[in-house]
Amino acid sequence: MKKVKLLTVALIAVLMAGMVACKTKTKEMITSEAFGTFDGKEVLLYTLTNKAGNVIKLTNYGAAIVQINVPDRNGVKENVTFGYDTFGGYAGGDLYFGKVVGQYANRIAKGKFTVDGVEYSLALNNGPNSLHGGPTGWHSRAWDAEVLKGTDYPAIRFTYNKPDMEEGFPGNLVAEVVYTWTDENEIIMDYKVTTDRNTVLNITNHAYFNLHGAGNGDILDHEALIRASSFTPVDSTLIPTGEIRPVEGTPFDFRTPHLIGERISMDYDQLVLGGGYDHNFVLDNVEPVDAEVYDPSTGRLLEVITDQPGVQLYTGNFLDGTQTGVGGKVYNYRSGFCLETQHFPDSPNQPAFPSVILTPEEPFLSSTVYRFSIR
Numbered sequence: 001m002k003k004v005k006l007l008t009v010a011l012i013a014v015l016m017a018g019m020v021a022c023k024t025k026t027k028e029m030i031t032s033e034a035f036g037t038f039d040g041k042e043v044l045l046y047t048l049t050n051k052a053g054n055v056i057k058l059t060n061y062g063a064a065i066v067q068i069n070v071p072d073r074n075g076v077k078e079n080v081t082f083g084y085d086t087f088g089g090y091a092g093g094d095l096y097f098g099k100v101v102g103q104y105a106n107r108i109a110k111g112k113f114t115v116d117g118v119e120y121s122l123a124l125n126n127g128p129n130s131l132h133g134g135p136t137g138w139h140s141r142a143w144d145a146e147v148l149k150g151t152d153y154p155a156i157r158f159t160y161n162k163p164d165m166e167e168g169f170p171g172n173l174v175a176e177v178v179y180t181w182t183d184e185n186e187i188i189m190d191y192k193v194t195t196d197r198n199t200v201l202n203i204t205n206h207a208y209f210n211l212h213g214a215g216n217g218d219i220l221d222h223e224a225l226i227r228a229s230s231f232t233p234v235d236s237t238l239i240p241t242g243e244i245r246p247v248e249g250t251p252f253d254f255r256t257p258h259l260i261g262e263r264i265s266m267d268y269d270q271l272v273l274g275g276g277y278d279h280n281f282v283l284d285n286v287e288p289v290d291a292e293v294y295d296p297s298t299g300r301l302l303e304v305i306t307d308q309p310g311v312q313l314y315t316g317n318f319l320d321g322t323q324t325g326v327g328g329k330v331y332n333y334r335s336g337f338c339l340e341t342q343h344f345p346d347s348p349n350q351p352a353f354p355s356v357i358l359t360p361e362e363p364f365l366s367s368t369v370y371r372f373s374i375r
């Protein structure tokens with residue numbers, strides 16, 4: 001009897017030790033702190049640490065990436081993405097830094113589109129067009145957050161329940177993004193979106209990067225490679241004309257590496273219209289890695305892997321030094337680039353572009369990876 005009791009006690013002790021160990025492990029990998037409140041919802045700042053000791057920070061406000069701290073070739077760690085130290089920074093600052101953008105990332109011409117014969121109208125928040133899901137799109141919402149348990153790497157799921165007709169888009173949607181921070185310094189973003197009626201969807205992450213460290217000069221000396229044989233030219237309001245133009249022989253040919261600044265000031269119609277690069281590239285989707293940006297001075301390399309058909313290369317042409325972010329760093333003109341994996345802009349009005357119709361029958365599932373390393 002005594003022996004059985006002893007064994008039971010020992011077993012309970014082992015189980016409890018295991019639970020404590022598990023708890024400690026999770027705790028070490030993800031911590032959270034109060035960041036603010038929005039619409040009656042708690043906004044938290046999450047710190048995710050991988051086994052390499054590298055840290056990213058996320059918030060449920062806009063399901064945003066706030067910081068990415070990765071080493072250069074000398075082991076010096078620096079934050080390489082745009083974000084703010086405080087929630088106040090987000091409340092009064094740039095709308096899109098690191099955010100998840102929906103229900104329609106990028107532009108819809110004149111804010112109008114038709115689904116099942118019904119025309120829908122959106123707020124015009126970018127000249128004559130609708131941009132990034134409208135003024136109160138998904139970037140400006142406090143998402144629900146769940147720290148995932150039992151995963152190999154620190155991971156958080158953010159969920160936004162979008163009511164029917166919010167910002168003019170039909171459908172009650174459930175949008176989820178799971179961020180995973182692997183020991184190989186990869187941010188994996190797994191998206192899942194469902195709807196209860198036919199609608200349009202284009203979802204992306206709008207992180208800005210500077211591989212010198214965010215706020216340390218411009219990105220014109222970064223070397224970019226984009227595995228895209230064509231791109232979608234735009235009009236003066238940055239709406240695609242419908243043309244799919246081969247990159248061959250143009251300053252948009254990044255199939256071999258080129259410095260971002262090498263051709264950006266050329267007198268080429270699309271660079272003039274875009275004020276630099278602000279275009280959707282039609283990905284070849286044949287190699288595992290779809291795009292890379294390398295900073296020769298620090299050795300930092302960003303690789304982008306996606307199953308989306310396009311990527312917007314945006315070279316921070318609208319940045320103007322009015323934003324002060326993490327660590328008091330100022331974000332000047334062209335001091336950051338974005339690689340927003342996406343469907344093509346204005347697809348609802350472009351029958352030749354891949355369809356962006358989301359139906360109740362088939363959830364939208366997609367993954368994009370931002371992988372950081374040294375070369």
Ligand code: GAL
Pocket residue numbers: 096106131238278279312314318340
């Ligand atoms: C990008 C877009 C740019 C600009 C930016 C936000 O996705 O391509 O034109 O609107 O967002 O400032």
